Amino acid sequence: MPRYESPYDPAQMPTGQEHIVYEKKGNVAYVRINRPEVMNALHSYAYAEMRAAWRDIGMDPNIYCGIVTGTGKAFCAGRDVKFLAKYQAEGKRTPHEDPTNPMFFWGGGGQPSDANLHKPLICALNGFAVGVGLSLALQCQLRVMADDAWIGDTHTLVGRLGSPQKMLQSLPPAIAAYLTLCNGRLTAQECLQYAIVNRVVPQDKVIEEAEKLAAMICMGSPLATQAAVKLYRMAQSQHEALDSYAKHLDKETAESEDGAEGPRAFREKRKPVWKLR
Numbered sequence: 001m002p003r004y005e006s007p008y009d010p011a012q013m014p015t016g017q018e019h020i021v022y023e024k025k026g027n028v029a030y031v032r033i034n035r036p037e038v039m040n041a042l043h044s045y046a047y048a049e050m051r052a053a054w055r056d057i058g059m060d061p062n063i064y065c066g067i068v069t070g071t072g073k074a075f076c077a078g079r080d081v082k083f084l085a086k087y088q089a090e091g092k093r094t095p096h097e098d099p100t101n102p103m104f105f106w107g108g109g110g111q112p113s114d115a116n117l118h119k120p121l122i123c124a125l126n127g128f129a130v131g132v133g134l135s136l137a138l139q140c141q142l143r144v145m146a147d148d149a150w151i152g153d154t155h156t157l158v159g160r161l162g163s164p165q166k167m168l169q170s171l172p173p174a175i176a177a178y179l180t181l182c183n184g185r186l187t188a189q190e191c192l193q194y195a196i197v198n199r200v201v202p203q204d205k206v207i208e209e210a211e212k213l214a215a216m217i218c219m220g221s222p223l224a225t226q227a228a229v230k231l232y233r234m235a236q237s238q239h240e241a242l243d244s245y246a247k248h249l250d251k252e253t254a255e256s257e258d259g260a261e262g263p264r265a266f267r268e269k270r271k272p273v274w275k276l277r
Contacts, residue, residue: 008059019046021071022053027064028214029057036072041080042132044095044103047110054115064225065217067210068140069124075149078131079108081158085263097254106247108132112139118229120217124210125149126203134179135163138170141229143196144210145188146203151196152186153179159262159272161250165243169236171196
C-alpha cells in the first residue's frame with residue numbers, strides 16, 4: 001500500500017489579499033484586518049481571506065502561534081451591515097449566505113474554528129470589537145486590549161442573532177446577557193475585571209505586549225501547546241443539536257422582515273421599525 005504525504009510548501013502561503021494583511025515573522029503569524037474605511041467590518045470576501053489565513057497557519061509547521069489585530073482605530077466593527085443591506089435591497093443573499101454560490105458558508109466562515117485551527121491565537125484588541133469581531137476575539141486563547149478600547153454585541157440592533165450560545169459559554173452568564181440582550185458595552189478595565197482579557201495597555205503597546213505572550217508560547221513544545229488548544233476546544237464544544245438549532249434560528253431571524261429592516265435602518269441612519277415577522 002503506497003503512503004501518500006502532503007508536505008507543506010511555503011509557496012502556498014496566501015498572498016495579495018485585499019481585505020487582510022497576512023505575514024509571518026519567525027514562528028509567529030500575523031493576521032490584520034485591513035478595512036479601516038468601514039472600521040474593519042467583515043463581508044463575504046474578507047471572511048474567505050481570513051479562512052485562508054487560518055488554514056495556512058494550521059498547515060505551516062514553522063508557525064507556533066498567531067497574533068490577530070486590526071488596522072486603525074477599530075479591531076472589528078462586526079459584520080459589514082451596509083454590504084448586507086445592499087444585497088438585501090436587490091432581493092439577494094450575500095455570497096456567503098447564498099447556497100448556490102461557491103463562497104457559501106453560513107455564518108461567514110472567517111472564524112479560526114471554521115478552519116479547525118488548533119494553534120494558539122493572541123488577540124491584540126487595538127480598538128473596539130463588536131458582533132462578529134467580538135466572536136473572533138473570544139476564539140483567541142489570549143487577549144491584550146488597548147486601554148481605550150471596548151467590546152459589545154450589536155446583533156439584535158440590526159435584527160440578527162449572532163452566536164449567543166457561544167457568548168454564554170465564553171463569558172460570565174450575566175455579562176453575556178448584558179452584551180447580547182441589552183447591547184451593552186464593556187470598557188477595557190471591565191474586561192480585565194471579568195478576566196476577559198489578560199493585559200490592558202496603551203494602544204501603541206498592544207502589539208508589543210501580544211508579542212511578549214507569543215514569545216512565551218514559542219518557548220513551549222508546539223505539540224504540547226497545540227494539544228492544549230485541542231483540549232480547550234473540546235472542553236468548550238457544544239452539542240451538535242444546539243449548534244444546528246442555533247444556525248436554524250440565525251437563518252430564520254436573518255431572512256425575516258425584521259432581518260431586512262435592521263440593516264436597512266442602519267444604512268439609512270434611523271431607528272428600526274420592528275414588525276415581529
